[in-house]
Amino acid sequence: MxxxxxxxxxxxxxxxxRAIDTGxxxxxxxxxxxxxxxxxxxxxxxxxxxxIFLVYNDHATAFSLDFIPTFAIGCADSFEVADEGxxxxxxxxxxxxxxxxxxxxxxxxxxxxxxxxxxxxxxDHGLTVPMSLMxxxxxxxxCRVIPFxxxxxxxxxxxxxxxYALGKAIRRAIESFDEDLNVQIWGTGGMSHQLQGxxxxxxxxxxxxxxxxxxxxxxxxxxxxxPEEYIREAGSEGIELVMWLIMRGALNEKVEVLHQxxxxxxxxxxxxxxxLKQA
Amino acid sequence: MSKPRPYDDVPxxxxxxxxxxxxxxxxxxxxxxLMKPENRARFKADQRAYLAEWAMTDEQKQAVxxxxxxxxxxLGGNIYFLAKIFACDGLSFQYAASTMxxxxxxxxxxxMLSGGRSPEGNRSxxxxx
Numbered sequence: 001m002x003x004x005x006x007x008x009x010x011x012x013x014x015x016x017x018r019a020i021d022t023g024x025x026x027x028x029x030x031x032x033x034x035x036x037x038x039x040x041x042x043x044x045x046x047x048x049x050x051x052i053f054l055v056y057n058d059h060a061t062a063f064s065l066d067f068i069p070t071f072a073i074g075c076a077d078s079f080e081v082a083d084e085g086x087x088x089x090x091x092x093x094x095x096x097x098x099x100x101x102x103x104x105x106x107x108x109x110x111x112x113x114x115x116x117x118x119x120x121x122x123x124d125h126g127l128t129v130p131m132s133l134m135x136x137x138x139x140x141x142x143c144r145v146i147p148f149x150x151x152x153x154x155x156x157x158x159x160x161x162x163x164y165a166l167g168k169a170i171r172r173a174i175e176s177f178d179e180d181l182n183v184q185i186w187g188t189g190g191m192s193h194q195l196q197g198x199x200x201x202x203x204x205x206x207x208x209x210x211x212x213x214x215x216x217x218x219x220x221x222x223x224x225x226x227p228e229e230y231i232r233e234a235g236s237e238g239i240e241l242v243m244w245l246i247m248r249g250a251l252n253e254k255v256e257v258l259h260q261x262x263x264x265x266x267x268x269x270x271x272x273x274x275x276l277k278q279a
Numbered sequence: 280m281s282k283p284r285p286y287d288d289v290p291x292x293x294x295x296x297x298x299x300x301x302x303x304x305x306x307x308x309x310x311x312x313l314m315k316p317e318n319r320a321r322f323k324a325d326q327r328a329y330l331a332e333w334a335m336t337d338e339q340k341q342a343v344x345x346x347x348x349x350x351x352x353x354l355g356g357n358i359y360f361l362a363k364i365f366a367c368d369g370l371s372f373q374y375a376a377s378t379m380x381x382x383x384x385x386x387x388x389x390x391m392l393s394g395g396r397s398p399e400g401n402r403s404x405x406x407x408x
Contacts (some may be wrong), residue, residue, distance in 0.1 A: 004391065009325070014370065015373070059362070060310070060311060060359040060360045063285070064308060064309075064311040065300065065304050065307050065311075065360075080316075083314055084314065084317070084363075084366065085313055085314055085319070085362065085363045085366030085367055086366045086369070092379065102388065125293070148381070153294035153295060153296070153357060153359055154295055154296070154300055154357075156296070161355055176303065179346070180365050192395075194292065194396075195358050195372060195375075195376055196288075196379060197291045197292050197293055197349060197352055197379055198349065199291030199292050199380075199396065199401055200291075200377075200380050200396075201288070201376060201380060201387060201390055201395050201396040202395060202396045202397075202401060203391075203395025203397075203399060204398045205394065216305060226285070227285075227286070228284075228286040228289070229287040231286045231289050231292065231294060232402050232403075233398060233402075234287070236289075236292050236294060237358075263389070264391075264394055264395060265371045265392065267371070267391075268373055268376050270395070
């Protein structure tokens with residue numbers, strides 16, 4: 001049977017992708033950030049996951065204002081790397097896992113979460129930057145990926161409570177798939193940041209640190225945070241952190257923190273990272 | 280009038296809800312079109328001619344020409360859509376964010392390097408009076 005072995009929380013700032021793609025990772029500005037992912041890359045090499053269930057948000061790339069699905073699951077064989085306005089990132093195409101993705105879609109919809117099934121979708125920095133941080137710059141990505149896009153752009157966005165419950169449904173779906181697969185679930189985005197308006201540049205380190213602590217030990221506190229608290233305390237784009245709750249909901253009640261990292265700034269953003277192993 | 284929202288009190292922040300999205304549909308779809316290289320080339324060659332193809336208000340078109348990002352936010356633009364304009368100009372998110380704060384890019388960068396803008400004094404519109 002397929003099993004979820006661990007969860008990863010990781011930010012997905014576009015400037016991180018640019019730093020990797022242009023060979024800037026060892027500059028004084030970027031080195032402290034990338035040093036915090038050395039453990040993670042070595043860990044992934046040892047773990048050799050078969051599939052990543054990758055929760056991220058599309059940043060007006062695959063979804064314009066024509067269609068805005070709240071939860072969308074990528075069921076295609078593969079996903080092209082998007083041109084976000086300055087040419088696609090020079091990273092490998094993302095190979096999907098359609099058998100498992102379709103199984104999850106069917107199972108989760110029957111558990112009353114109305115997913116949108118996507119058969120064609122380019123993936124943006126929200127998905128590719130975490131892949132680069134966790135796997136470096138390989139010729140081909142070492143595993144298959146199920147992209148799971150969450151709307152955190154148009155309000156209202158799904159609540160933390162709903163995201164946490166959805167994680168549980170996704171876990172039930174994965175564990176009922178009849179193939180022996182090592183599956184990781186990643187929640188991406190955040191931490192505190194605001195990219196717009198006169199208040200841009202907001203960073204709330206104590207709030208972020210409490211979130212990093214409680215994603216392991218008290219996810220129910222986090223699941224109860226209303227959207228306006230994210231906006232007020234973690235900046236208008238800090239709301240992306242609800243996606244970490246999908247990851248957390250899919251794990252055991254008790255988890256072991258294998259690694260964590262926090263760095264300010266990456267461009268406009270506080271970067272957070274955590275690896276949680278099923279305990 | 281639509282009902283007030285719990286986040287309306289957060290200063291210097293435009294939350295992209297249905298009020299803004301309905302205002303900004305054509306503006307944001309114009310931004311989206313700049314993801315195609317051929318459209319970027321046409322836009323750069325003649326901005327007004329390219330904008331004329333879109334059902335945007337004159338105010339929205341002028342704010343695009345002026346690269347007035349705070350203006351565009353108030354006219355229904357969403358930051359991830361507006362990002363296609365500054366990406367097309369070859370400018371970074373950090374640069375664009377600095378222009379919205381009224382700071383120089385240098386001052387904004389040094390604020391970020393020293394830990395970013397604190398939430399203290401920035402939680403409620405009453406603190407900005």
